[in-house]
Amino acid sequence: MEGKLPARVRWHYLAALLPAGLFALLGANLPATAGGQIWNWQVDWVAGLGATLGLRLDGLSMLFGLVITAVGTLVTVYSGAYIGGHRNTGRYQILLQSFMVAMLGLVLADNLILLFIFWELTTFTSFLLIGFEHDRTDARESARQALFVTGAGGLAMLAGFILIGQAAGSYSLTEVLTHGNRLTRDPRYPIILVLVLAGAFTKSAQFPFHFWLPNAMTAPTPISAFLHSATMVKAGIYLLARLHPVMSGPPAWTTTLTLFGAVTALTGAIMAFGQTDLKRILAYTTLMALGMLTLFLGGTHTAALVAAMTFFLVHALYKSALFLVVGILDHETGTRRLDAVRGLRRPMPWTAAAALAAALSMAGFPLFFGFVGKEIMYDGALSMDFLPGPVTVVAVAANTLMTAVAGILFVRPFLGRLDAAGTAIHEAPPPLFGGPLLLGGTGILFGIIPGWVSRWLIQPAVHAMGQDGSPVTLSLFHGLSLPLLLSIITLTVGVGCYLSRHTLARLVFQGTRVWPLPLESAYQGVLRGILGIGRWQTRWLQNGSLHRYLFVIIAAFVGLSTWALAAGGQWPAPGGIPELALREWLLVGLEAAAVVAVVMTRTRLVAISGLGVVGAGLALIFLIFGAPDVALTQLMVETLTVIIVAVILLRLPDLRSRECGDRPVRIADGLLALAAGTAVAVMLINATAAPLDRGVTAFYEQQSLVAAHGRNIVNVILVDFRALDTLGEITVVALAGLSAFALIRRERNGRGGPWER
Amino acid sequence: MAILVGIMVAGSVYLILGRNLIRFIFGLVLASNAVNLLLFTGGRLSNPAPPLIPPDALTPAGPVANALPQALMLTAIVIGFALLVFIFVLFYRAYQEIGTVDTEFMRLAEPVDAVTPGPTCSIEPEEV
Numbered sequence: 072m073e074g075k076l077p078a079r080v081r082w083h084y085l086a087a088l089l090p091a092g093l094f095a096l097l098g099a100n101l102p103a104t105a106g107g108q109i110w111n112w113q114v115d116w117v118a119g120l121g122a123t124l125g126l127r128l129d130g131l132s133m134l135f136g137l138v139i140t141a142v143g144t145l146v147t148v149y150s151g152a153y154i155g156g157h158r159n160t161g162r163y164q165i166l167l168q169s170f171m172v173a174m175l176g177l178v179l180a181d182n183l184i185l186l187f188i189f190w191e192l193t194t195f196t197s198f199l200l201i202g203f204e205h206d207r208t209d210a211r212e213s214a215r216q217a218l219f220v221t222g223a224g225g226l227a228m229l230a231g232f233i234l235i236g237q238a239a240g241s242y243s244l245t246e247v248l249t250h251g252n253r254l255t256r257d258p259r260y261p262i263i264l265v266l267v268l269a270g271a272f273t274k275s276a277q278f279p280f281h282f283w284l285p286n287a288m289t290a291p292t293p294i295s296a297f298l299h300s301a302t303m304v305k306a307g308i309y310l311l312a313r314l315h316p317v318m319s320g321p322p323a324w325t326t327t328l329t330l331f332g333a334v335t336a337l338t339g340a341i342m343a344f345g346q347t348d349l350k351r352i353l354a355y356t357t358l359m360a361l362g363m364l365t366l367f368l369g370g371t372h373t374a375a376l377v378a379a380m381t382f383f384l385v386h387a388l389y390k391s392a393l394f395l396v397v398g399i400l401d402h403e404t405g406t407r408r409l410d411a412v413r414g415l416r417r418p419m420p421w422t423a424a425a426a427l428a429a430a431l432s433m434a435g436f437p438l439f440f441g442f443v444g445k446e447i448m449y450d451g452a453l454s455m456d457f458l459p460g461p462v463t464v465v466a467v468a469a470n471t472l473m474t475a476v477a478g479i480l481f482v483r484p485f486l487g488r489l490d491a492a493g494t495a496i497h498e499a500p501p502p503l504f505g506g507p508l509l510l511g512g513t514g515i516l517f518g519i520i521p522g523w524v525s526r527w528l529i530q531p532a533v534h535a536m537g538q539d540g541s542p543v544t545l546s547l548f549h550g551l552s553l554p555l556l557l558s559i560i561t562l563t564v565g566v567g568c569y570l571s572r573h574t575l576a577r578l579v580f581q582g583t584r585v586w587p588l589p590l591e592s593a594y595q596g597v598l599r600g601i602l603g604i605g606r607w608q609t610r611w612l613q614n615g616s617l618h619r620y621l622f623v624i625i626a627a628f629v630g631l632s633t634w635a636l637a638a639g640g641q642w643p644a645p646g647g648i649p650e651l652a653l654r655e656w657l658l659v660g661l662e663a664a665a666v667v668a669v670v671m672t673r674t675r676l677v678a679i680s681g682l683g684v685v686g687a688g689l690a691l692i693f694l695i696f697g698a699p700d701v702a703l704t705q706l707m708v709e710t711l712t713v714i715i716v717a718v719i720l721l722r723l724p725d726l727r728s729r730e731c732g733d734r735p736v737r738i739a740d741g742l743l744a745l746a747a748g749t750a751v752a753v754m755l756i757n758a759t760a761a762p763l764d765r766g767v768t769a770f771y772e773q774q775s776l777v778a779a780h781g782r783n784i785v786n787v788i789l790v791d792f793r794a795l796d797t798l799g800e801i802t803v804v805a806l807a808g809l810s811a812f813a814l815i816r817r818e819r820n821g822r823g824g825p826w827e828r
Numbered sequence: 829m830a831i832l833v834g835i836m837v838a839g840s841v842y843l844i845l846g847r848n849l850i851r852f853i854f855g856l857v858l859a860s861n862a863v864n865l866l867l868f869t870g871g872r873l874s875n876p877a878p879p880l881i882p883p884d885a886l887t888p889a890g891p892v893a894n895a896l897p898q899a900l901m902l903t904a905i906v907i908g909f910a911l912l913v914f915i916f917v918l919f920y921r922a923y924q925e926i927g928t929v930d931t932e933f934m935r936l937a938e939p940v941d942a943v944t945p946g947p948t949c950s951i952e953p954e955e956v
Binding site: 663667670675686689700708716722737747749765768775782793796797800807815 | 831841906923
């Protein structure tokens with residue numbers, strides 16, 4: 072496309088210093104971890120929750136950390152050229168580096184809670200990165216799908232972690248890992264297993280949660296290379312490997328992991344044939360790899376774990392290289408369709424070389440690291456605890472299909488004749504093809520020196536998984552053994568599959584039509600159901616009717632207070648009728664009658680009079696029980712209220728036609744009103760039955776004259792002790808008066824406000 | 829006295845739940861009074877003597893009524909009154925603009941749509 076990069080994208084290369092620096096830092100510690108040392112760093116964080124900010128670096132974390140930082144560096148450099156010039160490049164780089172740091176934190180965390188937090192951070196950054204092209208609907212939906220699926224799994228995992236913390240007595244991985252089989256003997260082990268596997272399986276896209284991964288291919292291609300092949304989807308694998316020493320062993324672990332892994336691997340390998348989008352092909356082959364990794368982690372023998380760790384490395388190298396190659400094709404030709412272009416080896420020799428190296432490693436040709444990985448996979452499959460025979464068959468079948476897919480991925484776009492439209496295509500700039508070339512080259516290098524890889528990378532990782540110190544050696548040639556025979560079968564049949572790829576693709580296509588997997592529609596159904604519940608409860612609770620709102624609020628008040636009363640169990644002693652004089656009884660009776668009148672009447676005048684009686688009666692009650700100031704105020708306010716009500720009421724319609732429609736509703740209202748009244752009365756009786764603490768009143772009584780020089784205690788409280796309260800009160804009155812005045816004035820001006828029609 | 833508070837609360841709740849705004853306001857007045865009485869009763873009614881300090885003493889002579897709830901009630905009464913006046917004027921203006929006192933038809937903020945079906949009848953069918 073362009074020979075020279077715009078200046079504004081050069082700063083991307085600065086961003087690559089972060090992952091590169093971290094890579095160097097990890098690499099400097101390689102001798103230590105290879106020697107079995109564990110580097111530990113702790114800071115107290117939320118001590119009450121047992122959450123410490125602890126990091127821990129052992130062989131397993133080292134292997135994952137090196138892959139994360141190495142691929143991260145290459146992807147950052149690549150991104151500069153790939154996405155440079157996009158208007159949101161800044162956000163892209165921030166998200167990419169945030170993800171990288173979160174992922175590194177995940178594999179370095181020593182505390183389970185910390186691990187969970189990093190886990191969720193990768194989920195969020197992944198959500199934002201998948202939805203980077205947020206003006207596209209499919210990108211938004213894929214992002215949301217990935218967030219929901221992995222987020223739900225993450226929550227389950229957190230519950231599992233808390234149970235682990237309770238069973239093991241600590242959230243520190245260092246401590247949990249010393250407990251041996253304490254977890255597997257715990258009665259909560261089955262629950263822990265289900266919860267932790269839910270987290271790992273959703274993150275690592277295991278069947279039946281695998282559907283989000285192919286959809287996540289809406290992300291920019293370097294993101295797919297980084298997140299959805301080399302790192303984030305391996306977080307589940309990391310978790311399984313991390314907890315392998317303390318959780319593996321029981322048949323539940325072995326069986327579940329083997330079965331789910333095998334199903335995922337076969338589903339991915341078969342579905343890869345039915346795709347025409349290069350990225351989706353890669354996504355399905357990633358599923359196959361994740362399935363195989365899960366399967367091997369179901370084993371307990373060293374061979375299976377060596378296979379898992381080796382294949383993890385093999386896959387990270389070739390798959391991210393292939394993703395980056397597809398990104399180049401997309402970038403330079405504008406299409407990711409498998410059949411769109413041919414013969415690209417001529418205009419794009421470097422990219423073709425990178426693709427060839429990666430594809431041969433994927434196919435497992437001798438001399439490539441993939442071949443070493445495949446040999447060791449068969450070794451591991453034969454050592455499985457659960458159904459070693461069928462597992463070996465699954466491994467051979469999946470690898471065979473991988474060989475064929477590798478063929479398709481390289482041969483289709485790069486070989487053949489370049490058509491006329493293709494002559495305008497140029498080689499990508501070095502930052503683009505450099506990454507995949509380096510990754511592909513590493514695949515060859517590791518294939519040549521497998522002993523070095525096993526000594527420094529694989530063996531420390533396997534030893535960190537609790538295997539005894541027996542040395543692990545990888546070599547290119549294992550001698551004439553069953554794995555070698557299986558490798559030969561794989562290559563031969565794989566080539567056969569490649570040749571008959573059209574038939575296979577048709578079969579897969581028809582198969583998915585005849586027997587479609589309802590998983591995605593099940594997910595959509597659940598989503599629709601949740602939205603439906605939301606709409607239903609909005610319709611029911613928030614229908615815009617004031618009556619409904621008030622009814623719900625008051626009913627909640629009655630319900631809660633009744634519950635509190637019933638739970639408190641402190642009902643007033645019977646016979647507590649107070650000794651009241653006759654005039655007091657008459658007053659109470661008058662008040663009650665006035666209330667009834669206000670409620671029942673249909674004429675405004677009766678209602679106003681009733682209110683007046685209630686207010687004036689209240690003033691009398693205050694007077695009788697020693698509150699002359701309050702009585703005075705009450706009388707004044709009551710008079711004013713009645714006057715104002717009377718003035719305004721004359722301008723409002725009458726109280727007629729109460730009988731609008733729904734009589735049952737009014738009966739329900741009446742019952743609720745009675746219940747509310749009863750609840751308040753009972754609570755008040757209860758409250759007055761309890762002894763009163765007059766401490767505050769006593770203070771005012773003592774200090775009123777001495778400190779404030781006033782003999783009317785109530786007045787002193789208002790204007791002296793609590794003068795600020797009174798100031799606030801006056802402000803409220805003034806504001807209310809001003810607002811009322813403003814409203815009335817608007818009317819006088821005659822010109823309406825927002826309601827004018 | 830507690831039972832009287834109960835009766836007042838019941839009456840006010842019933843009025844507030846009605847659809848007519850005028851009765852709603854009556855309910856509000858009643859509720860405000862009920863709460864004041866509740867505060868007053870909560871402070872105990874045992875001493876009929878007002879909380880005053882005689883001219884020749886430093887502290888009240890003998891037991892007096894609880895001064896604290898009285899002070900709080902005074903504040904509550906005044907604020908309740910201010911609120912009432914404001915709400916009353918607000919409702920009056922709303923009636924002028926919308927032409928109804930039926931809360932089911934005051935739906936400017938939450939209009940009737942497919943999600944929220946409107947009322948089937950009005951309490952004032954002949955109102956302009």
